[in-house]
Amino acid sequence: xxxxxxxxxxxxxxxxxxxxxxxxxxxxxxxxxxxxxxxxxxxxxxxxxxxxxxxxxxxxxxxxxxxxxxxxxxxxxxxxxxxxxxxxxxxxxxxxxxxxxxxxxxxxxxxxxxxxxxxxxxxxxxxxxx
Numbered sequence: 388x389x390x391x392x393x394x395x396x397x398x399x400x401x402x403x404x405x406x407x408x409x410x411x412x413x414x415x416x417x418x419x420x421x422x423x424x425x426x427x428x429x430x431x432x433x434x435x436x437x438x439x440x441x442x443x444x445x446x447x448x449x450x451x452x453x454x455x456x457x458x459x460x461x462x463x464x465x466x467x468x469x470x471x472x473x474x475x476x477x478x479x480x481x482x483x484x485x486x487x488x489x490x491x492x493x494x495x496x497x498x499x500x501x502x503x504x505x506x507x508x509x510x511x512x513x514x515x516x517x
Contacts, residue, residue: 432478432497432504439480440495440506449491449512454483458498 393401457479481496490509497504 428478428499428502429504431476432499432502433506435478436480436495436497436504436506439482440493440508443482443484443493443495444508444510447513449510450484452484452486454481456481 477499478497481498483494485492490511493510494507
């Protein structure tokens, strides 16, 4: 007499393999969410730093050498960089300008948590319009 069906060992093995596959998929999903949030932070920081860099580049009256640290809540005495003072949520900006002959070296760092994005450019200051 032939019996057709699954034994208890086969059912347990199938259940174990299914559990292993689901656990792996959940781990991959959680890692994907974490990487997505991290890349979103980098994207926001880069865009914020780029906007501030362009705002400084477009200034008619270019400030002299200086540094603004957005992690410190008070502005500098020379009102640098121009208001509104940069920073968005957890992202804070550190902006510095250094003289490099006729050119100015502008550095904008977006800092958040334990990460940072740094953008630099050289700007040739345009004389103010009369």
